[in-house]
Amino acid sequence: MHKPIRKAAVIGSGIMGSGIAAQFANAGIPCLLLDRVPAQLTAAEAAKGYTLEHPAVRNRLAVSAIENLKKTKPVPLYDHDFAERITPGNLEDHLSQIGEADWVIEVVVENLEIKKELLAKVEPYWKPGMIVSTNTSGISVNAMAEVRSQEFRSHFLGTHFFNPPRYMKLLEIIPGEMTNPELVTELSSFCERTLGKTVVLAKDTPNFIANRIGTYGLLVTLGEMIDKGYTVEEVDAVTGPAMGRPKSATFRTLDLVGLDTFLHVADNVYSNVSNEAEKQVFAAPEVLKQMVAQGRTGEKSGQGFYRKAKGPDGSQILALDLQSMEYRPQKKPASGSLEAAKLAKGAKAKTVALLAGGDRYADLAWNVLKQVLVYAAEKLGEIAESVREIDEAMKWGFNWEMGPFETWDAIGLVRSVSKMEAEGLTVPSWVKEWIAAGNTSFYRKEDGKLFHVFEGRYKDVELPPEVISLKGLKMQNRVVKGNSGASLIDLGDGVACLEFHSPNNAIGGDILSMISQSVEEVRRNFTGLVIANQGKNFCVGANLMLLLMEAQDEEWDEVDDIIRLFQNTMYQLKRFEKPVIAAPHRMTLGGGVEACMPADQVIAATETYYGLVEVGVGLIPAGGGCKELALRASQQAGLPETDLQPYMNRIFETVGTAKVSTSGHDAKNLGYLRPSDRVVLNPDHTIYEAKQAVLRLAASGYEPIPESKLRVVGSEGKAVLRLGALGMRESGFISDHDLLIANKLAHVLAGGDVPAGSLVTERHMLDLEREAFLSLCGESKTRQRMQYMLTKGKPLRN
Structure with missing residues (x-):
């Protein structure tokens, strides 16, 4: 086994190099970022009296690249603070420091001779076990290293990251003629598990695959x-x-x-x-x-x-x-x-x-x-x-x-x-031989497994244990029960997975019914429950069309029943006596967030865009979202003498402006995720990690979350929140209807008209949510917003 990768070095701080360094930082791996020494001063440097020998000048290219990571769009970093994990330097003063790295990647200009010259400078600092790779989109890996030592070449290979490295999952690994096969296997596993990549092995041919x-x-x-x-x-x-x-x-x-x-x-x-x-x-x-x-x-x-x-x-x-x-x-x-x-x-x-x-x-x-x-x-x-x-x-x-x-x-x-052949196209002989042998496809499904053609035969597609395919489990008849909106799937080892599969994974009565049925099934026959799916998005919210139809018909009892069902189902999930883990990914909005909040732990994919966005359609969160955030604020504030208002101000701003996280890490910064929640870089691994979390909790003697009271800011705190909203209205940032929604939200988050510091129950908060939601459904401008979102796919400002 080669030594683990705990520190990296990237040579070349251009868009690609800095992006790769950012992905190391995203994964929690400290990274040295080096570039050449500038030949000229900038006007700003000259004005400060710097010379070409000043460290700020000599490191300028790498320092500027790190600063640009915080400004570039799409954002390369999951969290701007992660930039601190990247250390800038230059090739003349700091090249020796690459000797401390476990993986060195050169990302300089796509020129064979320049890359060969750089590798000649890198080799003197090479140490046994160190991986050296080139990031190239198509230059020969073997040609680059042809005059390097045998030991060096055994640890040298191509690693073609696609741009931008944060968002593009593909990583082509190109072994050289002398690359150690064990190193290729270990590096592939590291890149999939730690950097969140999908790795394919390519041959050293022009432009690879x-x-x-x-x-x-x-x-x-x-x-x-x-x-x-x-x-x-x-x-x-x-x-x-x-x-x-x-x-x-x-x-x-x-x-x-x-x-x-x-x-x-x-x-x-x-x-x-x-x-x-x-x-x-x-x-x-x-x-x-x-x-x-x-x-x-x-x-x-x-x-x-x-x-x-x-x-x-x-x-x-x-x-x-x-x-x-x-x-x-x-x-x-x-x-x-x-x-x-x-x-x-x-x-x-x-x-x-x-x-x-x-x-x-x-x-x-x-x-x-x-x-x-x-x-x-x-x-x-x-x-x-x-x-x-x-x-x-x-x-x-x-x-x-x-x-x-x-x-x-x-x-x-x-x-x-x-x-094709009738039109004069020459089809490769191996394809015709494959068909002549009686095969009608390159892939085949059998007994819940997927096979693909390989060297003239069908070969089982082997997935690593961290990759759990819900589709594959369904093919193996592992569905315990299901309806039009969701299914309960046996993940094995006593863990079940509740999968949403309604249109856009929007939460309606079918999903809520299956949640309740799943709780009963897991209570009888399983150790715990994972809430996850592998759709394009985890959940875009509640079934807005159903709510709008009921509101337009003024069926207020029906609307009340819908919200009560949502609240009661989430409450049932939170009080469940067995562990529940939620694993969201990509768009997780409104009711999707509220479906995750009752879980004992959330294990989110890094690319999770998470937020309570109900104000965008003229409503407020009413499936327990306001209650949960207020409860967390109360718990974070702790002692009764601690001022709760700053915590509540932050929540009011986050929900009132419908903030959505730019990543799973940002969801923690916004307070949507708790410190105990986790973020996983590879989205294909979230269900596996959620399953392991269920098993750990069960093995440790899990006890359900007891009902607790929460301290609220009350009528005095509500006045503070409403004053802030009024200031935004007077400044022209929000409309009169926005102000109405903000006032309703302030009433709920504050705990209603109770004295500051009062202790209220979770049920009390749910009642406030539901009442505010119902009253907003009765507003014509809210219904206009709902209609506009359904037809245009974006919020209406009215």
Whole structure:
């Protein structure tokens, strides 16, 4: 076993290098960040009388990069304070300090000779067990280290982080010819567990896996566009969500990447492959060279295939007309195939519907797709060992919903190969041999397990123990009970998981009913309960449509019943005599937060955007959210003589402005998560960690949370809260209706009209929540906000 990674060093403080350093900091690993020594003073440095020898000047590049981490958007750090875990330095004064690191990553310019020179400087400080890697998007790992010592090369490899490192899960690990295989295994495990990555092993070939296939796909799409006369908007309409791809599709993606950067990546393949047909695909298209020469490099220059312009009705996005090379208003394409894809559910159904459309957009989709699928099959064995590694690379590196081989299965492997060959396309022999052997897909499900083709046979897809697939457990018939909104699934070892699966995982009567049923089932037959799911988002809140319909019909008893059911169900969950752990991820809003609050512990994914946002639709939290936050404030304040008002002011601001955390760590800063709650970097591991937490609590002799009274600020504190809201209204920051909502919220959080310092019950607080919620439902402006959110997907300020 190699020594554990407790300290890292990153050489190169550009966007990529500082982003990688930030991810180490996010994982709690101290990191040294080095860059070159500047050759000139800035005007500010000269004004201070500094010389080139001053430490502030010599470390400027790394120091500036660390400061920029706090300003960059999207934010690289989970918490701005994590920047303190990064130590700046320079390559002349501090290079020796890399000897203290367990992993050194160079992230300098994509130039083979410069990287080789740097590695020559790094090797004298190398110590046995130290990992050294290069972050490169496609330069040969073996060529970089060809003159380094055998020991050094045994600990050297490529680690291609995708940008931005915090948000992009893919990490391609590229072993060199002499890299120790044990090191590769251990580093892969570390990167998945500690850095939260999805790791794929790539071979040392130009652009590795994702960039090789992704670049090919973009180029053949551009070729089809030019040959057949499609517009920019038409191509993006076809190659986006209609094909299970991101909204950025083809040309928005190119604008984001930068056309100059893209040409550099394409040229790396062109210059390093020998097959003439392949070289021609990667030859730089004239239109791209022309655009780069004109400075139209994409978003960073303000114009590429799209350009933002100001018009009479505000800013608008213009599209490039390749015939005139002028920008014009976008023309939204419409066709039967696009409409069919839009109506279909899921990437597989969308792709099938698009291809079956029988119009020119269906033709575009097929002509692009067939080339990409065949190319991926041709490269199997050359760029990666398995179809699964190629699929995973494309899903996590380019955000495709299905990888090439999953897509091939979705559209029908046998039928599509026949069509390809009928059209004159040469399908790789191994694919035809696979079909001739009687196989009809690259993946197969059997006995609750997933298999994929590997070296001419089906191989079991082995998941690490930290990855629990609820879908896989369902395939194994592990569902204990369920309804339209939720299911109770046996995780094994006496732990059950309550999974939401209603539309958008919104909480309605079906989910609340299943929570109650799950409590009874777990009471009889299980050790404890995990609340988690693997949907796109954990839960976007309560069923707003149902509430609006009842409010519009003035069915106030029905609204009251809905809220009472929600409150009572959450109260039942909190008082449950067996441990309950919640594992939220991504969007966890409103009722989703309130479903987590009764849990003994919350184990959140780092990318959890967590908040009580009810004021955005003219309401206040009424499923126990206000009560729980007020209870926590009372507990944090502690002694009766401690002033409770500052704690309550903070809660009032957080809920009253509908603040949503930017990460799981930020949810702790906002007070939504407790100090005892945990944040896990790899979202695929949260259910496993939640299960382990249940087992630990059960083994320690778990006792349910007793009902407790809470100290409140009362009528005096309410006046303070309302005064703050009034000040915001007078300053024009909020509307009259916002003020009404704020006053209702202040009444609830303060505990109502009781003397300051009074002790009240949790039930008392729930009654206040419900009364305020009901009264706000009766307001026409609240109903307008609810309607607007349902139709527009964003809050209305009225």
